[in-house]
Amino acid sequence: MNHVDIQPRIPEPELMYSGHLACPGCGASLAMRYALKALGKNTMVIIPACCWSIIAGPFPYSALDVPIYHTAFETAAAVASGMKAALDQLGKSDVTVMAWAGDGGTYDIGFQALSGAAERNEDFLYVCYDNEAYMNTGIQRSSSTPFGAWTTTTPENHTKERPKKDIVGILAAHRIPYLATVSVAYPEDFIRKFQKAKSIRGMKFIEILSPCPPGWKTADDQSIRISRLAVESRIFPLLEIEHGEKYTLNLEPEGISVRDYLEAQGRFKKLSEKDVEHIQKEVDRKWEALKKRIS
Amino acid sequence: MSKKITFTSISDLPPLVVSLGTTEVNPTGSWRYLRPVYHDKTAPCIEGCPASEDIEQYMYWAARGDFDKAWEVLVEENPFPAVCGRVCYHPCESSCNRDHFDQSLGINSIERFIGDHGLDFSLDKFKLAGEREQKIAIAGAGPAGLAAAYHLRRLGYQVVVYEKEEKPGGILQYGIPRYRLPKDILAAEISRLERFGVEIKTGVQIGKDISWEEFLQHDAVFLAIGVHKSRKLNVPGEDLDGVLAGLDFLSRINKGENIQLGKKVAVIGGGNTAMDAVRTALRLGSTPAIYYRRTRAEMPAILDEIEEAEREGIPMEFLVTPVELIGENGALKAMKLQKMKLGEPDESGRRRPVPVEGSEYVVEVDNVITAIGEQGDFTSIPEKLVEWGVVKSDAFGQTEQRPVFAGGDIIEQPHTVVHAIGSGKKAAMAIHTYLNGGDIAPLTDKIRVGDKGGYSFLRFRDGHEGDPIDNREVVTFEHINTSYFTRKDRHEVPELDVGARITSFEEVKGTIDREAAMDEALRCFNCGVCNMCDNCLVFCPDVAIKRRDDRFRYEIDYAYCKGCGICVIECPRSALSLIPEGK
Numbered sequence: 034m035n036h037v038d039i040q041p042r043i044p045e046p047e048l049m050y051s052g053h054l055a056c057p058g059c060g061a062s063l064a065m066r067y068a069l070k071a072l073g074k075n076t077m078v079i080i081p082a083c084c085w086s087i088i089a090g091p092f093p094y095s096a097l098d099v100p101i102y103h104t105a106f107e108t109a110a111a112v113a114s115g116m117k118a119a120l121d122q123l124g125k126s127d128v129t130v131m132a133w134a135g136d137g138g139t140y141d142i143g144f145q146a147l148s149g150a151a152e153r154n155e156d157f158l159y160v161c162y163d164n165e166a167y168m169n170t171g172i173q174r175s176s177s178t179p180f181g182a183w184t185t186t187t188p189e190n191h192t193k194e195r196p197k198k199d200i201v202g203i204l205a206a207h208r209i210p211y212l213a214t215v216s217v218a219y220p221e222d223f224i225r226k227f228q229k230a231k232s233i234r235g236m237k238f239i240e241i242l243s244p245c246p247p248g249w250k251t252a253d254d255q256s257i258r259i260s261r262l263a264v265e266s267r268i269f270p271l272l273e274i275e276h277g278e279k280y281t282l283n284l285e286p287e288g289i290s291v292r293d294y295l296e297a298q299g300r301f302k303k304l305s306e307k308d309v310e311h312i313q314k315e316v317d318r319k320w321e322a323l324k325k326r327i328s
Numbered sequence: 329m330s331k332k333i334t335f336t337s338i339s340d341l342p343p344l345v346v347s348l349g350t351t352e353v354n355p356t357g358s359w360r361y362l363r364p365v366y367h368d369k370t371a372p373c374i375e376g377c378p379a380s381e382d383i384e385q386y387m388y389w390a391a392r393g394d395f396d397k398a399w400e401v402l403v404e405e406n407p408f409p410a411v412c413g414r415v416c417y418h419p420c421e422s423s424c425n426r427d428h429f430d431q432s433l434g435i436n437s438i439e440r441f442i443g444d445h446g447l448d449f450s451l452d453k454f455k456l457a458g459e460r461e462q463k464i465a466i467a468g469a470g471p472a473g474l475a476a477a478y479h480l481r482r483l484g485y486q487v488v489v490y491e492k493e494e495k496p497g498g499i500l501q502y503g504i505p506r507y508r509l510p511k512d513i514l515a516a517e518i519s520r521l522e523r524f525g526v527e528i529k530t531g532v533q534i535g536k537d538i539s540w541e542e543f544l545q546h547d548a549v550f551l552a553i554g555v556h557k558s559r560k561l562n563v564p565g566e567d568l569d570g571v572l573a574g575l576d577f578l579s580r581i582n583k584g585e586n587i588q589l590g591k592k593v594a595v596i597g598g599g600n601t602a603m604d605a606v607r608t609a610l611r612l613g614s615t616p617a618i619y620y621r622r623t624r625a626e627m628p629a630i631l632d633e634i635e636e637a638e639r640e641g642i643p644m645e646f647l648v649t650p651v652e653l654i655g656e657n658g659a660l661k662a663m664k665l666q667k668m669k670l671g672e673p674d675e676s677g678r679r680r681p682v683p684v685e686g687s688e689y690v691v692e693v694d695n696v697i698t699a700i701g702e703q704g705d706f707t708s709i710p711e712k713l714v715e716w717g718v719v720k721s722d723a724f725g726q727t728e729q730r731p732v733f734a735g736g737d738i739i740e741q742p743h744t745v746v747h748a749i750g751s752g753k754k755a756a757m758a759i760h761t762y763l764n765g766g767d768i769a770p771l772t773d774k775i776r777v778g779d780k781g782g783y784s785f786l787r788f789r790d791g792h793e794g795d796p797i798d799n800r801e802v803v804t805f806e807h808i809n810t811s812y813f814t815r816k817d818r819h820e821v822p823e824l825d826v827g828a829r830i831t832s833f834e835e836v837k838g839t840i841d842r843e844a845a846m847d848e849a850l851r852c853f854n855c856g857v858c859n860m861c862d863n864c865l866v867f868c869p870d871v872a873i874k875r876r877d878d879r880f881r882y883e884i885d886y887a888y889c890k891g892c893g894i895c896v897i898e899c900p901r902s903a904l905s906l907i908p909e910g911k
Contacts, residue, residue: 042866043862050352051888052356053351053354057870057892058890090347090351093347093348094349095348095351220866254894255897
């Protein structure tokens with residue numbers, strides 16, 4: 034069979050290598066692959082303690098074709114600020130600096146540095162690949178863990194009682210120039226937003242919902258499906274917020290039941306009917322609030 | 329793969345901890361216990377097509393606007409796309425997975441567009457072999473005979489087709505009315521075969537103009553003489569003036585005869601001949617009606633034809649059967665009908681009509697056209713080849729007597745154009761293997777398309793040796809990842825207004841335009857066959873899927889693939905499979 038000309042859907046150059054140490058089906062590894070396709074080779078990555086500290090490979094090997102600076106858990110945003118300042122001093126202001134942290138390093142431990150950098154409007158891109166717990170150290174709850182989820186520190190019968198921290202709302206309150214949510218199930222949207230972030234001066238924050246097969250207790254092949262269900266059920270809306278004010282909803286899903294998303298994951302196995310109803314109500318409430326903010 | 333870096337002493341270490349090697353030193357493929365493989369499967373439409381057209385492939389090309397290529401793919405299996413695009417009952421569409429999503433794909437309308445697109449094309453490039461000396465004779469230039477002639481000619485044989493009528497085409501020429509299949513379309517597709525070297529001798533009947541023995545002198549013979557004798561009602565008055573046999577009526581009209589029908593015409597039966605006869609009678613100025621002994625649901629006619637008849641305002645009387653035709657001075661005047669009710673299912677699975685006692689009534693009629701089925705006339709064929717009113721044969725048309733092969737309506741299979749075409753193709757494959765001293769039986773698993781009796785000529789000619797793919801695996805709707813498709817109604821086929829229809833024999837249905845054909849083909853799921861949508865490539869977390877060097881499809885780097893299976897799940901069309909590692 035002859036074939037017609039191929040139009041690649043996403044940029045073809047790969048800046049991530051095979052042989053990285055992510056678990057099979059890892060959403061965070063796919064996220065990095067897309068991010069670097071969007072940002073290109075002229076990028077530096079700062080990685081605090083998180084899954085990616087491991088995924089990137091041990092010295093003297095690296096999974097990325099761009100420089101990585103491994104740093105302490107709480108310091109990603111501070112290091113990125115310094116890195117950007119140093120590059121500016123060297124006259125290399127065309128380099129994109131990306132801090133790449135998990136939810137532990139963003140919502141909890143690195144929160145102070147992040148808030149500071151955001152308030153100062155530092156010129157770098159902060160990315161949180163959010164797998165909703167400390168997965169790398171053995172699935173401990175974080176402030177990103179959603180209500181009702183199992184973790185090793187919120188075990189069966191004592192699943193998490195508090196809701197997930199609203200990091201997007203917090204960052205929006207800092208009125209940074211650009212804020213977006215992306216999903217690995219929507220690669221075109223994902224890449225477009227990273228490219229847009231690259232083109233904007235000042236602080237950019239991107240939140241990625243990043244499925245974790247061992248931590249979410251799902252089969253390895255379900256990561257894309259679950260990411261899609263999160264968007265379709267409105268649990269994870271795909272949006273952009275500019276200067277904390279201009280909200281854009283990138284996809285208006287029909288709004289399937291949250292049950293489809295929850296039932297696909299072992300970590301929500303113990304949810305009662307009441308819990309599911311509560312989650313649905315919360316999702317609906319937040320969706321309505323979001324719709325009101327759409328300009 | 330990057331090199332392993334070893335430090336033998338402290339002085340080897342860099343002054344700063346900088347990683348200069350890549351993780352490609354880690355063969356993470358060793359983690360894998362499930363292996364994704366590209367594995368094309370059979371789309372249900374192809375399985376559903378008795379001629380085994382590679383529908384999925386021609387949709388691929390049609391969607392990209394390459395109708396030349398689409399035509400080539402189609403004609404690989406069936407030399408009559410413009411004919412089938414008009415008269416086929418399209419079982420492909422009722423098998424279509426898209427039917428479970430929104431509406432089945434308009435395969436028939438696209439086939440018709442492709443057929444019309446290639447109406448003037450030559451068949452020369454389908455010639456597969458040089459001339460062979462062996463001569464093959466075919467009895468009957470209907471769809472079965474001509475399909476066999478085409479494929480045999482492709483294989484280099486000298487083919488002569490004997491046709492007892494004045495023109496070739498069989499049921500296409502004399503059965504199907506012009507408003508469904510214009511004669512110039514049929515002529516174009518038949519003359520193309522003649523230009524390809526198929527010799528058609530018309531006005532020659534086996535057993536009359538040429539003896540059976542003489543016929544058998546060829547290296548192989550293919551019988552496809554069709555069934556033309558209308559079944560009798562077996563009621564009093566059947567030989568009255570004004571009583572016509574359905575197929576005979578259609579044949580005379582198709583030959584251009586001017587038949588004067590009365591005002592009230594009763595057509596008895598619920599099959600395609602009945603629908604053709606009743607709609608023809610309407611166009612001749614009569615007020616015809618259908619009388620059928622079961623209900624609409626049991627009618628054997630193509631649903632499209634029933635609906636068209638209804639649209640044309642033809643009344644249908646169900647659960648009635650004529651018990652007597654009443655005449656006056658030898659001419660038909662009325663018909664006595666008996667009401668029926670449905671009883672227990674018969675051997676066909678349809679509920680058997682049983683008479684309701686004392687329910688007879690009489691209706692006045694000027695003509696009765698019988699269309700309750702046809703049977704074969706086998707007087708010219710050796711008796712031992714015939715059993716229960718059909719020529720005994722296997723799935724490939726092989727009869728008990730070599731080198732006699734048979735196909736079309738005279739063998740036991742549904743009486744449809746597309747079954748006839750399929751049987752001609754299958755017989756051609758069997759004749760070829762027979763003439764080369766082989767047997768078709770060992771090949772059947774290699775050339776089978778699904779499990780509904782279809783066989784691929786393409787696979788027969790070049791794919792039946794050492795092909796690892798089990799192409800019998802048919803993709804079901806559950807295997808389709810519908811997240812990648814959006815709901816979209818199918819394109820409607822243009823139709824003539826009812827008012828314009830009933831005053832002429834103008835073609836009722838039109839051909840969709842190029843844009844519509846492309847747009848409709850884009851609705852195709854392309855079940856089971858990679859169409860290079862890039863999903864596997866895009867969603868691989870391990871950068872282990874690459875476009876092949878020739879940029880046709882992809883390859884998996886098993887040195888690194890961890891076997892997560894995302895590519896398999898996210899393939900919209902099930903063109904990948906996950907198999908246990910080490911098997």
